[in-house]
Amino acid sequence: MEIQWLGTAGFRIKTGNTQFLVDPYLSRNPAAVPGQPLDPEDIKTASHIFLSHGHFDHTRDVPTMAEQTGARVYCSRVAGQTLEKKGISPDLLEKISQDKWERKFKDFRARSFFSRHVKFDKKLLITTLLKINFRIPRYLPLLTEFPCGQVLSWRFYVEDKIIHFFGSAGSSMEELESLTRLDEPVDILLVPLQGHSNICGIAAQYVNILQPKMVIPHHQDDFFPPISKQVEIDPFVKQVYKESPGTRVKIMEFNETLILE
Secondary structure, eight states, X not given: OEEEEOSTTOEEEEETTEEEEESOOOOOOTTOBSOOOOOGGGOOOOSEEXXXXXXXXXXXXXXXXXXXXOOEEEEXXXXXXXXXXXXXXXXXXXXXXXXXXXXXXXXXXXEEEEEOOOOOOHHHHHHHHHHHGGXXXXXXXXXXXXXXXXXXXXXXXXXXXXXXXXXXXXXXXXHHHHHHTTOOOOSEEEEEOOSSTXXXXXXXXXXXXXXXXXXXXXXXXXXXXXXXXXXXXHHHHHHHHHHOTTSEEOOOOTTOEEEOO
């Protein structure tokens, strides 16, 4: 099995001859750090695309990728409606409207769980607005044309591994504890670090509750300045090592592929 981080919250997972994408987003503006050498048009092969929610940095490139690959897209009703407006054929969409939706595919199994988007705190909102300043009209379409909708977290059963992906870190304690009651130890947790001034502490709490064997932080890149920011993840790493010593932290570079036997 291979797991490739595509930057922001995007991943490509490969098992056997099957490749699927999770929140794939490659578009950048010139100020993005780091830059992304890949374009949406570079994605030629995928069988399925799974989305956590409808914001632009999770869905904007999906119409291009779905058209090129023929991949079927699994998302919330709101995200699906947005994608239809952006040109995706309804035949390629499966809109998920129930908690604990599940589907068995040829080489893997997927389950989705109702989740929540992280709440932007006042400090982050104020600093972001100050950075945007008079340029708000320029960026407003990115924020208004891609509504969030119901947030989904995804659990993938691939080969002998369980991978759990969160696209945003707004989960309640009840939600996280309910995942532990599935009695399925998580091998790899994909947790986002964006959207709150204390995001490192929030993400570390996910690790502490779910106790995965490995955690891969994502979404920490400055993907679309001035809307986004680069997150310093050292506090997250230190807190995980202190509170969850049994979990390995894997820091990935853009487009790096992790090969798991």
